[in-house]
Amino acid sequence: MSSxxxxxQALLAAVRQIATEVAAxxxxxxxxxxRFPAETIDALRGQRxxxxxxxxxxxxxxxxxxxxxxxxxxxGRQCGASAMVFAMHQIxxxxxxxxxxxxxxxxQYLRTLAExxxxxxxxxxxxxxGGDMGRSIAALxxxxxxxxxxxxxxxxxxxxxxxxxxxxxxxxxxxxxxGDQRVVLSRKDQTELEQTGTWDVLGMRGTCSPAYTVRATVxxxxxxxxxxxxxxxxxxxxxxxxxxxxxxLGIAEDAFDRARAFVRAAAKRxxxxxxxxxxxxxxxxxxxxxxxxEVDSALKEFIAASAEPGRQRLTTMAAVLRFNNxxxxxxxxxxxxxxxxxxxxxxxxxxNDTPFSVGRHLRDTMSAELMVANTRIxxxxxxxxxxxxxx
Amino acid sequence: MAMNKxxxxxxxxxxxDHARLPVDVDTxxxxxxxxxxxxxxxxxxxxxxALEDAFDVEFPDRLLQRSVFESVDAISSALTxxxxxxxx
Numbered sequence: 001m002s003s004x005x006x007x008x009q010a011l012l013a014a015v016r017q018i019a020t021e022v023a024a025x026x027x028x029x030x031x032x033x034x035r036f037p038a039e040t041i042d043a044l045r046g047q048r049x050x051x052x053x054x055x056x057x058x059x060x061x062x063x064x065x066x067x068x069x070x071x072x073x074x075x076g077r078q079c080g081a082s083a084m085v086f087a088m089h090q091i092x093x094x095x096x097x098x099x100x101x102x103x104x105x106x107x108q109y110l111r112t113l114a115e116x117x118x119x120x121x122x123x124x125x126x127x128x129x130g131g132d133m134g135r136s137i138a139a140l141x142x143x144x145x146x147x148x149x150x151x152x153x154x155x156x157x158x159x160x161x162x163x164x165x166x167x168x169x170x171x172x173x174x175x176x177x178x179g180d181q182r183v184v185l186s187r188k189d190q191t192e193l194e195q196t197g198t199w200d201v202l203g204m205r206g207t208c209s210p211a212y213t214v215r216a217t218v219x220x221x222x223x224x225x226x227x228x229x230x231x232x233x234x235x236x237x238x239x240x241x242x243x244x245x246x247x248x249l250g251i252a253e254d255a256f257d258r259a260r261a262f263v264r265a266a267a268k269r270x271x272x273x274x275x276x277x278x279x280x281x282x283x284x285x286x287x288x289x290x291x292x293x294e295v296d297s298a299l300k301e302f303i304a305a306s307a308e309p310g311r312q313r314l315t316t317m318a319a320v321l322r323f324n325n326x327x328x329x330x331x332x333x334x335x336x337x338x339x340x341x342x343x344x345x346x347x348x349x350x351x352n353d354t355p356f357s358v359g360r361h362l363r364d365t366m367s368a369e370l371m372v373a374n375t376r377i378x379x380x381x382x383x384x385x386x387x388x389x390x391x
Numbered sequence: 392m393a394m395n396k397x398x399x400x401x402x403x404x405x406x407x408d409h410a411r412l413p414v415d416v417d418t419x420x421x422x423x424x425x426x427x428x429x430x431x432x433x434x435x436x437x438x439x440x441a442l443e444d445a446f447d448v449e450f451p452d453r454l455l456q457r458s459v460f461e462s463v464d465a466i467s468s469a470l471t472x473x474x475x476x477x478x479x
Contacts, residue, residue, distance in 0.1 A: 134432060177413065177429035229426060233457060317455040383436045387443075389452050 008067040011052050015071040018043040019078040027079035028352075030206035031360050034199060036162045037206050040075075040082040041119065049086070051114035053094055058107065059114025065094065065239075065306070069246045069299055076250025077257075080364035081206025083247035085119075085159050088207075091243055092120040092167045095235040096185070096224070098306075105221035109185065113165075120185075121163035123214050124236075127153040131376050134232065135178035139171035140223065149217040150184065155197070158209040164188055168214060169228055181228035186216035203363030233315045238302050238323040240372075245295045245330040248368050252337035255361040256281075256288050259341035262348060262356040277344045284340035291333050298326040317388045324377050331368030338362040395467070398475070401445055402466050406430075409437040421463040435460050442466065446475045 023040040030037045044050060053068050054060025068090050075083035093113070100106055112118065129135045138152035150170045160166070165187050172180045197211030224231065259281055266275040301322065305313040313319055338361040342349045345356040352359050385391065399421060406425070407416045413429045430438070438460060443449055448470065450459075459469045 177427065179429065179431055180427045229457065312456065315456040315458065316452060318452045380432070383433055387436050387439045387450070388455060389449065 007061050008064055011047070011049065011061065011063050012067055012070055012074065014047045015044065015049055016074045018047065018049075019074045019082075023075060023079035023082045027082075027360065030079060030081050031364075032205075034201070034205035034208065036159055036208050037079060037082040037085065038162070040079065041085060041162070044086060045117035048114070048117065050089060050117045050119060051093070051110075053090065054097060054110055054114055058097075058110045060110075065303060066299060068094070069243055072243045072246040073250040073253075076247030077254040078250075079206070080247065080251050080360070081204055083250060084204055084207050084244075087243040087247050088122060088158055089120050091236060091240050092122050094239055095183075095231060096167070098235045099224060099226045099231055101225060104225075105219070106185070106224065109222075116164070118164035119159070119162065120165045120167055121158055121160050123152055123154045123157050123160075123166055123168040123212075125155050126169075127155050127211075129178075131373050133169065133237075133372065134181070134229070136169055136171045136181050137178070138168075139174045139176060140182065140184065141174055142220070143217075146220050147217050148184065148220050148223060149215070151213065151215045153196075154212050154214055156209040157193075157212045157214065158207045160193055160210075160212055160214075161195075161208060166191055166214065166216070168216070179229065182223050183228055183231060184216070184218060184223045186218050186222065190218050191216040202366060203360070204367040230315070233320070234311045235314075238314060238319070241323045241327040242295075242299055242302055244368070244371060245298065245326055248330050248334035248365055249291055249295050251361050251365050252288060252291060252334040255338040255341040255358045256284060258356045258358055258361075259284060259344035259349065262345035277346075280340070280344045284337055284344060287333055287340060288337050291330060291337065294326060294329050298323060317384045318390060321381055321384055321388060321391055324381050327372070328374055328377055328381075331365075331371070331374060334368055335362065335365040338365050398467055398470060399463055402442070402463050402470075405438060405441045405445055406463070409441045410434050419463070421467075423463075424461055425463075426457070426461055442470070446470055446473075448473050448475055 018040060022043045023037065026037060026039055051059055052061045052063040056062050072083050072087045075086055096106055097110065124133050126137055128137050138150050140148040140150050142148050152168060152170065165185055167183055167185050169181050169183055172182050192215040194213040195210055196213055199208055199210040263275055263278045263281050266277055305319065338358055341358045342362060348354045348356045349358045351357060403416050410425060410430045411434045419428055439450060454469050459465055
């Protein structure tokens with residue numbers, strides 16, 4: 001038990017060091033040039049952080065989910081794009097691990113992933129579904145030799161060009177209904193990526209997420225046997241919302257720290273007087289502390305519900321509402337904290353080259369409302385509120 | 392047995408009105424997966440509301456999960472658990 005805790009603390013310390021020593025000095029360049037944060041991801045590979053969550057039997061370090069979430073927060077404090085790449089990889093990895101069948105192809109795959117520190121990207125959104133991840137147009141077409149093929153038009157695929165493997169949602173078969181989905185894993189050498197769009201965006205520029213047409217042919221065993229509906233409810237959706245929220249919180253915390261540094265510098269110039277900006281900072285702190293509480297309680301609830309046999313609680317509407325609320329609250333308020341930090345530091349925060357700059361933070365957190373659009377999540381919640389009792 | 396038949400008939404009528412399935416409900420067996428047959432999450436909420444109305448019950452939160460509404464059989468056993476009595 002204590003050795004597990006020690007290794008979790010060691011992982012978190014190592015990721016924190018990578019965040020400050022590798023991600024931070026490159027963050028502005030990654031942002032300005034909309035380039036993949038390769039040095040940070042390579043450093044994380046060096047710490048075997050891409051497989052740390054896996055059990056030791058599969059080549060991982062048995063790291064806890066909470067530790068992975070805190071790693072996302074630490075990376076988020078220094079470079080939002082690096083944190084998002086790390087988080088999205090963890091979402092796919094943890095999802096596969098939670099729905100793993102003994103002696104399946106996926107078990108061997110995870111061993112290989114740990115050995116080679118392979119990076120997984122996901123292809124969940126699709127042109128023509130109106131942003132509803134619970135429906136697919138693309139379908140698996142079986143061939144006589146037991147292989148399956150698909151072609152999917154994806155409006156964004158984050159870091160697709162830099163990933164080793166892709167996890168894609170598709171309909172189970174050509175005649176399956178839109179909601180009858182499976183997830184399929186394809187290695188880069190089994191996949192053809194045709195870039196069909198550009199990536200010049202406001203924030204999270206380093207995630208390099210243009211549109212692609214994705215085509216792949218893989219052996220049938222590379223399709224996860226559990227339905228995507230179950231995978232999404234028990235794992236992918238709540239895990240996405242929790243890990244994203246941690247990194248958005250990390251960005252907001254760094255913006256707050258920069259505003260506080262500004263206030264301290266102002267206070268030193270006028271000893272004996274509280275600078276007016278300190279009062280504004282106090283308001284921002286309230287918002288930040290609410291954010292922290294929401295992120296922390298959601299993490300604890302998810303861990304508790306995951307430990308229950310069958311994970312039934314995660315498939316209830318109450319759970320869907322709970323983790324949707326997390327996503328809505330944090331995506332909106334993280335940007336508010338960054339905006340508040342800008343109000344505190346004024347022109348020095350507005351400029352891109354001061355210790356108080358928060359432009360990147362503000363732009364990065366503005367992407368949060370779009371990652372599974374908040375309007376769509378509100379729409380879902382509105383429907384569920386008609387029937388859910390205790391909310 | 393007769394009461395059971397009446398319950399499944401009512402469930403099927405609710406599905407016919409609210410599940411918006413691309414196929415005729417009568418073509419589905421009692422244990423057929425309604426989601427696989429094309430019921431969306433959005434439609435399933437309307438099904439739940441209509442079931443509460445038709446059977447004069449309220450599904451508690453613990454029963455408000457996907458698997459409880461995935462087939463006519465699953466809905467029947469949830470209603471039975473709630474001790475729904477079909478009049479007549």
